[in-house]
Amino acid sequence: MWENAPRDQEVAKSVTDLVSQIWCHGHLIRWTDGLNIQVLIMKKFLFALCASALFSVSALACEAPANKPEIPDPTTAATAQMVKSNNEVKQYVKAQEEYLSCASMSGREKRQAIEELKAYADAFNQAVREFKLASN
Secondary structure, three states, X not given: OHHHHHHHHHHHHHHHHHHOEEEEOOEEEEOOOHHHHHHHHHHHHHHHHHHHHHHHHHHHHOOOOOOOOOOOOXXXXXXXXXXXXXXXXXXXXXXXXXXXXXXXXXXXHHHHHHHHHHHHHHHHHHHHHHHHHHHO
16 A cells, blocks of 8 residues: 555646646646736736726717707897807717717618708708898
8 A cells, every 4th residue: 555655646746736727818827826816817807897997988978969959040030049059059060970970870870860960050051041141
């Protein structure tokens, strides 16, 4: 029984060496390097945390503008009202363009939204032209 003791110790050591090593994403990790394993786990956790925070912030930042500003009647509008409306329309168009750049829409939906935005801007520009003609 004792004559096999050195051989048993060698087998046990080789099995322990085999079990104490693991391949993870192409990197050899030794269980004896407990700190390295903890660092690897912590790095992956921090990466996942940062990635989720980034995606949640970008999802929150990508919101459609509330409402289209109303286009005033060019025949009855005052100059101050047209200037205010101009500023609101510019802000709306800018916000809508930012939304379309970050929104996850199909190509068809995005083209339709762009066409609607162009039609709205054209309607406002037509109202501005009519206002200028009426005020002259």
